[in-house]
Structures are given as C-alpha cells and as structure tokens.
Amino acid sequence: MDGSTKGLSRPVVMVNGTDLFCFSRSLFNRSKKLLSPLICLGVWELIVRLEFINPFFCPAPTSIVKELYVLLFTGELWMHLGDSVSRAVCGYFLASLLGVGVGLLVAWSRFVEDLIDPLIELIRPVSTFAVIPIFFIWFGIGDVSKVLIITKACFFPIVLNTIAGIKGVDPKLIQAARSLGAEGIALWTRVLIPSALPMILTGMRVATSMSVTTLVGVEMLSADSGIGFMVIDAQRVFATEKMFAGILILSALGFSFDRVARLVQHRVLAWHKGV
Amino acid sequence: MAFLEASMVNKIYHDKKKQEIVALSNFTLSVEEREFITIIGPSGCGKSSFLFLAAGLEPLTSGVLKFNGKPVKGPDPLSAMVFQEYLLFPWKTVRENIEFGPELRHVSKKQRRESSCNLIKMVGLGGFENRYPNELSGGMQQRVSIARALANKPQLILMDEPFGALDALTRETLQIELLKIWQQAKCTVLFVTHSIPEAVYLADRVVVVSKRPGTIKEIVDIDLPRPREREMFTSPSFIEYERYLKNLILEEI
Structure with missing residues (x-):
C-alpha cells in the first residue's frame, strides 16, 4: 500500500463497530516495547531445544514457566x-x-x-x-x-x-x-x-x-x-x-x-x- | 503618633567573611494611615531591607521602629508582605494559598471560604480557584500572592518590587488594579520599586533612598489627583516629577 493514500485506500474491516485495522495497529504500538524481550526469550528457547546448551545449566523459558x-x-x-x-x-x-x-x-x-x-x-x-x-x-x-x-x-x-x-x-x-x-x-x-x-x-x-x-x-x-x-x-x-x-x-x-x-x-x- | 514610625534605624548584616555591611543608617520615616508610599533608590541601597524590618522578619541593629505605636518584634498579623518572586505554596491550590493565613488564625471554614471567594473575585481570578500555582502565568501568580496577603485583613501591606518580574502590559494592569484594591481595602502600602514612572503613578509620597548605607535622601510629595488615570503618564507635571526623581537617583550612582 502506498504511504500517501493508506488512510483512503485500505479496506475497512469493522468488528462490533471497531475498526480492526486501527485496533491492531494500536495494539502493535503498545506492544512494541515487548518485542526485544520476546525475541531474546525465543532465541533462548531455541538454543536450549536444539541442545546447544545442556538444560541442566540453563533451562528453557518454557520449563521455567x-x-x-x-x-x-x-x-x-x-x-x-x-x-x-x-x-x-x-x-x-x-x-x-x-x-x-x-x-x-x-x-x-x-x-x-x-x-x-x-x-x-x-x-x-x-x-x-x-x-x-x-x-x-x-x-x-x-x-x-x-x-x-x-x-x-x-x-x-x-x-x-x-x-x-x-x-x-x-x-x-x-x-x-x-x-x-x-x-x-x-x-x-x-x-x-x-x-x-x-x-x-x-x-x-x-x-x-x-x-x-x-x-x-x-x-x-x-x-x-x-x-x-x-x-x-x-x-x-x-x-x-x-x-x-x-x-x-x-x-x-x-x-x-x-x-x-x-x-x-x-x-x-x-x-x-x-x- | 504616626502609623508606622522609624527613627534612626540602623541595620548591619554580616556576610560570609564576617565583614560588616551597613544596609541602613539612621533611617527615619513616618508613614500615616492609608498612605501609599513608594520607595526608590539605587540597587542594593537597603530599601528592601527596610521592608523586611517593618515586616518583623529581620531584627534591627539599633533605632526605633514602631507599628501602631508598638515596637516591631516579629511578624505582625496586621502587616503582610508581597514579594517579587510571588512565593506561593506550590502544593496548595489558589484558594488554599489564599486561605493559608486565616487558617493559621483558626478562622472558621465558612468565613474563610467567604473571604477567599471575595478576594478571588477582587483580583480577577474567578474560575482558577482550584488550579495549582505552576499552572498560572506570572501575573496571575502575583494576583494570588496579593490576595493571600489581603486575606489576613492587614492594615499595612509591604510590597518588595512586586511587579519587577512581569511584562510591561501585565505590570500596567496590575498597577491599576492595585490602586483599586488599595482604595477598597483601606490599607497603607509601602511599595519598593526600581521603576520611576511606577513610583510616581502609585504614590502619595516617593521616598528616595541614597546608595549604601541607605539613608533617606529626599521625600517627594506627588501632588496628582486621584483616581490616577493612565493619561497622566504624559502630563507635564508627571514628566516633571519623573525627571526630578531620576536626577536624584543618578546623583547616587
């Protein structure tokens, strides 16, 4: 989508009177700060699962939870x-x-x-x-x-x-x-x-x-x-x-x-x- | 017996190096009830010191200073001070600031509220009762400060360059309003300023203080009709007073 017309040409999906696009965007904006910790956790989980590290020394996030x-x-x-x-x-x-x-x-x-x-x-x-x-x-x-x-x-x-x-x-x-x-x-x-x-x-x-x-x-x-x-x-x-x-x-x-x-x-x- | 009587008042400060600074020397002045006195003089001449002495906030070194016939020993409920820096209590709203004095004197809540409402109207702050000082402009803060001083129903108001930090337009408006308030509240005002036109415009008498150590150089009666109008600023007699006072001060610098 072209940046200059994004307000006009995007399809508007309404759910219960709420604009779904706006909603998801504000959700994204609010959760932006969570992105880097989540990526770190994901990488950590992956490293343990792929057995690069012995889970005995560093357990995966999911097993900690x-x-x-x-x-x-x-x-x-x-x-x-x-x-x-x-x-x-x-x-x-x-x-x-x-x-x-x-x-x-x-x-x-x-x-x-x-x-x-x-x-x-x-x-x-x-x-x-x-x-x-x-x-x-x-x-x-x-x-x-x-x-x-x-x-x-x-x-x-x-x-x-x-x-x-x-x-x-x-x-x-x-x-x-x-x-x-x-x-x-x-x-x-x-x-x-x-x-x-x-x-x-x-x-x-x-x-x-x-x-x-x-x-x-x-x-x-x-x-x-x-x-x-x-x-x-x-x-x-x-x-x-x-x-x-x-x-x-x-x-x-x-x-x-x-x-x-x-x-x-x-x-x-x-x-x-x-x- | 004058309302406020200072005779041969001396004030000596000690600075950090324990050196003596003579702020006032043989300062003699008598002020009548309901007079409006302005005090001018070169910077650091001790004119503000005199206000602090009269307010009972500082002890005098020697001499006699009597208010209502009694020697000044400490802050008197019948005198109130207004400062250049407003010095409102930032944690109190406009109304709470104004009610501070009466509250300390255990005035009933109903009476306090009534008088603060009147004062807020008088200084033109209707609608701002519940704002905090940092939400107000300088001019509005100074209005609150004046109302706070008036809330104690003082007979004497001591003003230390109250409009010094304000812009020219706000300053003019407040000068006009102060004269109205002074006439309504029937009190005596001692007003220190650096502005010669302001001194002439407001005063019954202008006190010219010499450079340090401060003594009274001359007292000039301002014979202009009241109520004072803005147009007077350009009248020949006003300009003559201004010129005369300016020369007196220039001799001191």
Missing part, C-alpha cells in the same frame, strides 16, 4: 513470598520512620546535627553486607536481624534526602510563610515538610529497591524461608528450573515495590512539576 506453575499451586511459593515480603516491608517501614524522624531532627537543630551527622557519615559508606555478621551476633540469625539489616540499607537514602529536602527549602518561602503568621510547629507541618516532600519521597523510592536487594542477600546467607533462601537452596540441590523461577519472582518483587512507590509519589505530589 512450568516450574513456576508448579510452585504456585503447591503453595511453596506463597509461603516463601509471604516471609520475604513481610521482612522487606517491616525493614522498609522501620527505616522510613527512623529516616524521616532523624532527618527532621538533624535539619531542625544545629546541636543534633553536630551530634548525629558524623555518625551518619561514618556508618553510611560501610557496606550493608559487611555488617551482616555483627547483626547476626547481636540479634541472632532470626527475623529480627534480617529486618534490621534491611533497615540499615534503607535508612540512609531516606535520612539524607529528608535533611537535604528541609535544608533546601527556599529561605524566602519561609519568610513569606512567617509574614502570613506561620511560626514554630505550624511552620514545620504546613510549610517545611510539604515543601521537602518531593525530596523525601524520592529518598523513600530509592530505598524500596535497596530493601529488595538487601533482602535477597540476607536470605541467601542465612534463612530457612523466603525467596532468597528458595533460590540458594535450589542451587545447592541443582534444581536449576526452581532457581531461575525464584530469580524471576525476585525481579518481579523489586519491580512491583518500585511501582507502588511511584504510584504513591504521583498521588501525593499531583501538584509537583517533576513527577
């Missing part, structure tokens, strides 16, 4: 997923509470800043994985230490963004608010915190991905449940399909955490230009 199906229906997955999600969520919310709280205190008082800021700067660069042994000795190898390790990882982006957010509020905006009668607590709750909210929420969003990455590490090191444990346990017994299925679940978990955080960000900051 089959394994996922089995895991879903035996209930094994739900138990692991439940444990993982509750650890990540507990650690994350504890970090949010502490991060925003400490951040506000530091931004509020010069004295608190001098007291706490050096500590933050000293502990922040220490790798979360490096402190895992300490946490295990102090809090045991149960869920408490796992949650606290996740808290440690999520705390820093939140606290730093909270401090930067409050300190970055335009001093003239504060003066405008004061001239309208906002002082003390009202100035904080009605002007400083709302003004810093975009920054605080960005920190909280960065922290969601930290919570999942840390969760995986902790569960692989020491746990008897959780998706991270499921993956490492599958590796130990060479159940590669289960291992791949678990990795897939972990990616989906990280992705959905970020989506939820983004949704909250959009809801809360409808006024903000940046989102």
Whole structure:
C-alpha cells in the first residue's frame, strides 16, 4: 500500500463497530516495547531445544514457566513470598520512620546535627553486607536481624534526602510563610515538610529497591524461608528450573515495590512539576 | 503618633567573611494611615531591607521602629508582605494559598471560604480557584500572592518590587488594579520599586533612598489627583516629577 493514500485506500474491516485495522495497529504500538524481550526469550528457547546448551545449566523459558506453575499451586511459593515480603516491608517501614524522624531532627537543630551527622557519615559508606555478621551476633540469625539489616540499607537514602529536602527549602518561602503568621510547629507541618516532600519521597523510592536487594542477600546467607533462601537452596540441590523461577519472582518483587512507590509519589505530589 | 514610625534605624548584616555591611543608617520615616508610599533608590541601597524590618522578619541593629505605636518584634498579623518572586505554596491550590493565613488564625471554614471567594473575585481570578500555582502565568501568580496577603485583613501591606518580574502590559494592569484594591481595602502600602514612572503613578509620597548605607535622601510629595488615570503618564507635571526623581537617583550612582 502506498504511504500517501493508506488512510483512503485500505479496506475497512469493522468488528462490533471497531475498526480492526486501527485496533491492531494500536495494539502493535503498545506492544512494541515487548518485542526485544520476546525475541531474546525465543532465541533462548531455541538454543536450549536444539541442545546447544545442556538444560541442566540453563533451562528453557518454557520449563521455567512450568516450574513456576508448579510452585504456585503447591503453595511453596506463597509461603516463601509471604516471609520475604513481610521482612522487606517491616525493614522498609522501620527505616522510613527512623529516616524521616532523624532527618527532621538533624535539619531542625544545629546541636543534633553536630551530634548525629558524623555518625551518619561514618556508618553510611560501610557496606550493608559487611555488617551482616555483627547483626547476626547481636540479634541472632532470626527475623529480627534480617529486618534490621534491611533497615540499615534503607535508612540512609531516606535520612539524607529528608535533611537535604528541609535544608533546601527556599529561605524566602519561609519568610513569606512567617509574614502570613506561620511560626514554630505550624511552620514545620504546613510549610517545611510539604515543601521537602518531593525530596523525601524520592529518598523513600530509592530505598524500596535497596530493601529488595538487601533482602535477597540476607536470605541467601542465612534463612530457612523466603525467596532468597528458595533460590540458594535450589542451587545447592541443582534444581536449576526452581532457581531461575525464584530469580524471576525476585525481579518481579523489586519491580512491583518500585511501582507502588511511584504510584504513591504521583498521588501525593499531583501538584509537583517533576513527577 | 504616626502609623508606622522609624527613627534612626540602623541595620548591619554580616556576610560570609564576617565583614560588616551597613544596609541602613539612621533611617527615619513616618508613614500615616492609608498612605501609599513608594520607595526608590539605587540597587542594593537597603530599601528592601527596610521592608523586611517593618515586616518583623529581620531584627534591627539599633533605632526605633514602631507599628501602631508598638515596637516591631516579629511578624505582625496586621502587616503582610508581597514579594517579587510571588512565593506561593506550590502544593496548595489558589484558594488554599489564599486561605493559608486565616487558617493559621483558626478562622472558621465558612468565613474563610467567604473571604477567599471575595478576594478571588477582587483580583480577577474567578474560575482558577482550584488550579495549582505552576499552572498560572506570572501575573496571575502575583494576583494570588496579593490576595493571600489581603486575606489576613492587614492594615499595612509591604510590597518588595512586586511587579519587577512581569511584562510591561501585565505590570500596567496590575498597577491599576492595585490602586483599586488599595482604595477598597483601606490599607497603607509601602511599595519598593526600581521603576520611576511606577513610583510616581502609585504614590502619595516617593521616598528616595541614597546608595549604601541607605539613608533617606529626599521625600517627594506627588501632588496628582486621584483616581490616577493612565493619561497622566504624559502630563507635564508627571514628566516633571519623573525627571526630578531620576536626577536624584543618578546623583547616587
């Protein structure tokens, strides 16, 4: 068909009042982004099926999906997923509470800043994985230490963004608010915190991905449940399909955490230009 | 007793290198109730500093500054400030911005709503009540900012180059509207500007401030009839005032 007349000369097929051509084209446009992952999966499947690779080391996508199906229906997955999600969520919310709280205190008082800021700067660069042994000795190898390790990882982006957010509020905006009668607590709750909210929420969003990455590490090191444990346990017994299925679940978990955080960000900051 | 009385006011700032900057020196001015005063002077002469002192947003270094007979100690509910940068709360709608002051003073919701409706009409923003500031033009944002200041029913409005960032046409429209609002709201206005025609057009008296450290060089009474018309800009007496003030400022640069 000639490009210049395609709107006129193409046959119009109508199904239930919908133009079938337009429909399929919009479907194609929307699914364009899926094309390259699908091709990769196809090639992968083909390579395994044609036995270029031993499926023992790298199972075909279809057998991973089959394994996922089995895991879903035996209930094994739900138990692991439940444990993982509750650890990540507990650690994350504890970090949010502490991060925003400490951040506000530091931004509020010069004295608190001098007291706490050096500590933050000293502990922040220490790798979360490096402190895992300490946490295990102090809090045991149960869920408490796992949650606290996740808290440690999520705390820093939140606290730093909270401090930067409050300190970055335009001093003239504060003066405008004061001239309208906002002082003390009202100035904080009605002007400083709302003004810093975009920054605080960005920190909280960065922290969601930290919570999942840390969760995986902790569960692989020491746990008897959780998706991270499921993956490492599958590796130990060479159940590669289960291992791949678990990795897939972990990616989906990280992705959905970020989506939820983004949704909250959009809801809360409808006024903000940046989102 | 004047409405706003400044006598021998000094203001010294310290910059980052701990050096003293004398912004105002022996600044003496008395403003009567319902007057419209404009303040002009070379850049950095301290004219904005005086507004911040009068608003109670900055402490004075020495001297006496009295508003309604009482020394200024902090932001007073009866005075309101309007800034060049509008400084609206971006997370609040037009209506919420305007109701911010009354809300802090625990004015009932019904009363707040009533007065914000009137103010929105007064500044010509009907239909934009629920928009956010970033959806509005500069001129409209400044209208919101003026309405927000008026919502506290102030007796004194301090305006720091409020129309400085606006284009010429918007600026003219807002000047006319400000005069109307000033007459309706029966308040006193202290208005800092860089524009000599604007200063003459709006004011009962123009205060000329010397270069830093800022002192009052001269106060010029503007004897033009009110209500002021646009045609006055070309009248001989207007042009004479303009020329005279320009010379005063040029002596300072």
